Amino acid sequence: MSEIIRFDGVHKTFGDGPRAVHAVDDVTLTIGEGEIFGVIGYSGAGKSTLVRLINGLEPVTSGTLVVDGAEVSALGEKRLRSVRADIGMIFQQFNLFPSKTVAENVAYPLRVAGWDKARRDARVAELLDFVGLRDKAQVRPNKLSGGQKQRVGIARALAREPKILLADESTSALDPETTRDVLGLLRRVNAELGLTIVVITHEMDVVKYLCERVAVMERGRVVELGAVYDVFSRPQQEATRRFVGTSLRDRPSPEVLSRLAASHAGHLVTVGIQEDTGSSARLMRTLGEHRVDGAIVYGGITEIGERPFGSLTLALTGERAAIHQALAELRSFTDVQEYPELEELR
Ligand SMILES: Nc1ncnc2c1ncn2[C@@H]1O[C@H](COP(=O)(O)OP(=O)(O)O)[C@@H](O)[C@H]1O
Ligand SMILES: [Mg+2]
Incomplete structure (x- = not known):
């Protein structure tokens, strides 16, 4: 498997001096193309910061980060914007525009990218088909269930055919049944569209269901890394043992x-x-x-x-x-x- 994301001694520090926060502290790991990679950790472990480095929303403090062949740790803001456009992201709170319809929400990134209306409409129809929401195209988000909202979020994230999808606590606001539903859709995104997916979560069950490999984060560091079965069946760290304990x-x-x-x-x-x-x-x-x-x-x-x-x-x-x-x-x-x-x- 060829690599699509590589962290090499990456640090992200907020502030400086004695009050500096080492949100990401010397992280080295690679994510393979087409893989579903999990990052698990408790609140404050640095998971969201890690994904924000991948899509260039935060600059790396030191170390090397390569995403799809581009060394994002060495890029200026302008080039970062173009890397960002090739990466889809979904969020815990869905982040949909409440005043726009489902179709308009999905079309938004295409509009920003300057696609003309005919091309946009065709792409939106295709995406809504894929996520099973064609009949909701003209509805506003407040009429949708949580699971449907996240489907819209996924359709929007896929609009520009990214190679990578970042999912930050994408099911944490959902009930268990809806969670299964959304996780099933993420599996299809990986299997049918071939996207590499980085899944951030504090729930072991999400990792268990979706991922091939997992990194356990604690205080900015990756404290365990490996195949999901190996990491969870023989936890070496107290944090990992606690994740296993809360699930099992x-x-x-x-x-x-x-x-x-x-x-x-x-x-x-x-x-x-x-x-x-x-x-x-x-x-x-x-x-x-x-x-x-x-x-x-x-x-x-x-x-x-x-x-x-x-x-x-x-x-x-x-x-x-x-x-x-x-x-x-x-x-x-x-x-x-x-x-x-x-x-x-x-
Ligand atoms: N923009 C920021 N400015 C200052 N500190 C931040 C910022 N973003 C995150 N942090 C800090 O970095 C640490 C990791 O946060 P975060 O990446 O959000 O963790 P997680 O997603 O695992 O809960 C926390 O201590 C948090 O307070
Ligand atoms: Mg977070």
């Missing part, structure tokens, strides 16, 4: 843990489940070989691309030494979390 709810909270400790005899441990290395069958077999009993008391398993992952929390009973040995063996192929703080309560 597989790990017990401290409150749940103390309740479990009170109501179950045995040693509580949480064991990671992954394809190949950490299957639940292998887990149970290992415990059996050491004559350790494991009652499953909490957990969650899901899958990405038909590959399972998650975790199980077990209350282990058996001889102390045997439990110790079983855990050592489990650690050789998966991650094991123990809770020493609970032992102190006993």
